[in-house]
Amino acid sequence: MSDRITQAHLVDSIAEALQYISYYHPPDFITAMADAYNAEQSPSAKAAIAQILINSRMCATGHRPICQDTGVANVFVEVGVEARTDWTRPMQDMIDDAVRRAWLLETNPLRASVVVDPLDTRRNSGDNxxxxxxxxxxxxxxxxxxxxxxxxxxxxxxxFAVLNPSASVADWVVDRVAQMGAGWCPPGILGIGVGGSVDKAMAMAKASLNEAIDITYLRARGPQNRIEEMRLDILDRINALGIGAQGLGGITTALDVKIATFPTHAASMPVALIPNCAATRHIDFMLTGDGPATFAPPDLSLWPEIEGQGPIGRHISLDDLTDDVLASLTPGETLLLSGKLYTGRDAAHKRMVETLRAGGELPVDLRDRALYYVGPVDAIPGEVIGPAGPTTSTRMDKFTEEVLAATGLKLMIGKAERGAEAIDAIRRHGAVYLIAVGGAAYLVSQAIKAARVVAYGDLGMESIREFTVEDMPVTVAVDTKGNSIHETGPRQWART
Known part of the structure; x- marks a missing residue:
């Protein structure tokens, strides 16, 4: 019989695990991404994967978060019915203690993203x-x-959908991925839960994302059952869509497809699809009563050597964004930005638009300036700012027309595609939309040479900051004519 598994064992282990996965990718993910990098034929997608891998190695050595969105903590606990514990508190309380400790660690603070009261104040909990x-x-x-x-x-x-029992799960998944766009930051893993009930299907899909990437082994060995056949079929069909890394067009969109099933009602087929992004972060451990879990760092030799790691691209001054400069930018072009830009995402946009509608003046002058959709991690000593990668731009689409019309803003920087309404506004106002690589937040932060909060400080990570950047790497996504790389890229690389 093992010794008691104490509350401290559980809390200490989870807190350490959350810190560990904030800066270490799972080894199987690094290997799969390295394979994707070596196989990729699209120059834009290959460059994006390179940034993700370079960022990953920087985080592993620097012990700083892989992505500015350090995520919501998801903890799956399987308790043996014969386990001897000294637990006297609810599981939720113990795990929340671990999350609080991990997120507030002074040497590597993580970004608090959880808001309480989701229907009203959406106040940030402050400790995730x-x-x-x-x-x-x-x-x-x-x-x-x-x-x-x-x-x-x-x-x-x-x-999520409840399909007819005779429907094709594979067809539904491929269709959904084709419609999902690039906001989930491919390449990543797709988790699929089939059967059970509505909640069971979702739970299975989420849990399956934590399984090891084994599709290369499966393909070499050959499928031995229907689920394995479906995994290979879905993966091949999704990668044939040509979406590619960051939606830029390429041959690898998904690294693996996981499928979990459970018995279900004869009249139903619940299907849940949950993607995991290029900031895939997870680890598991066993507690037996002999102390908290320990975690060994991955071998740095796992990361591939990537040639030409220095900044490459056309130099653009953010302090001289003339109409001629903007008109010369073309979708897919790599730029290195230098100068001053402002930050602002959902909450800041909402407040700016409310101010404009009320006839007020904005606290910053955006005319002929750039706005970066980012909520950075807090800095530690020696840093200007913590990891500062882009957030999904489509959430700002509904504000784009009003902001461009009222302010004279010229550049927007985020990740993933823009919707038709936003692209139309960009075209009408002669603006340009750029993307930074999602999943390369620490790498991007190295280009930020100065940072200060200039407005809406009460919004925390969503406040408006002024950044001074030097050679910040971005890609032109939508030009002044409304042409989008997220439309032309996948079309070019789709395999029918």
Whole structure:
């Protein structure tokens, strides 16, 4: 019989695991991304994968977050029915203690993204609690814990349907991925839950994302059942869509497809689809009573050597954004930005538009300036700013026309595609939309040489900041004529 598994064992282990996955990708993910990099034929997609891998290695050595969206803590706990514990508190309370400790660690603070009261004030909890917890009683005398951090961009692309029993799950998944766009930051993993009930299908899909990437082994060995056949079929069909890394067009959109099933009602076929982004973060461990879990760092030799790691692209001054300069930018072109830009995402846009509608003046002058959709991680000593990668731009689409018309803003920087309404506004106002690579937040932050909050400080990570940047790498996504790389790129690389 094992010794007691204490509250401290559980809390200490989860807190350490959350810190660990904030800066270490799982080894299988690094290997899969390296394979994708070596195989990629699209120059734009290959450059994006290179940034993700370079960023990943920088985070592994610097112990700073892979992505500015350090995610919501998802913790899966399987408690053996014979496990001896000294627990006297609810599981949620113990895990929230671990999350609080991990997010507020002074040497590597993580970005608090959880808001309480989602229907009203949406006040930030400040410490990323509460965690999303799933608990199950299983056979045995140990406790198995899987810890993951799930970002909002990929979570927001979750799909669900109750299909007819005769429908094709594969067809539905491929169609949904084709419609999802690039907001989930591919390449990543797709988790699919089939059967059970509505909630069971979602839970299975989420849990399947924590399984090891094994599709290369499966393809070499050959499928041995219907689920394995479906995994290969769905993966091949999705990659044939040509969406590619960051939606720029390429041969790899998904690295693996996971499918979990459960018995269901004869009249139903619930299907949940949850993507995991290029900031895939998870680890599992077992507690047996001999102390908290320990985690060994991955071998740095896992990361591939990438040639030409210095900044490459056309130099653009953000302090001289003339109409001629803007008109000369073409979709797919790589730029290196230098000068001053402002930051602002959902909450800041909402407040700016409310101010404009009320006839007020904005606290910053955006005329002929650039606005970066970002909510950075807080800096630690020696840093100007913490990891500062882009957020999904489509959430700003409904504000774009009013902001461009009222302010004279020239450049917007985010990630993923823009909707038709926003593209039309960009074209009418002669503006340009650029993308930074989602999943390369620490790399991007190295280009930021100065940062200060200039407005809406009460919004925390969503406040408006002024950045001074030097050679910040971006890609032109929508030009002044409304041409979008997220439309032309996938079309070019689609394989029918």
């Amino acid at each position: 609690t509460p965690a999303m917890v799933q608990t199950e009683l299983v056979a045995g005398n140990s406790v198995h814990v899987t810890v993951s951090s799930k970002g909002g961009g990929s979570e927001n692309k979750t799909q």
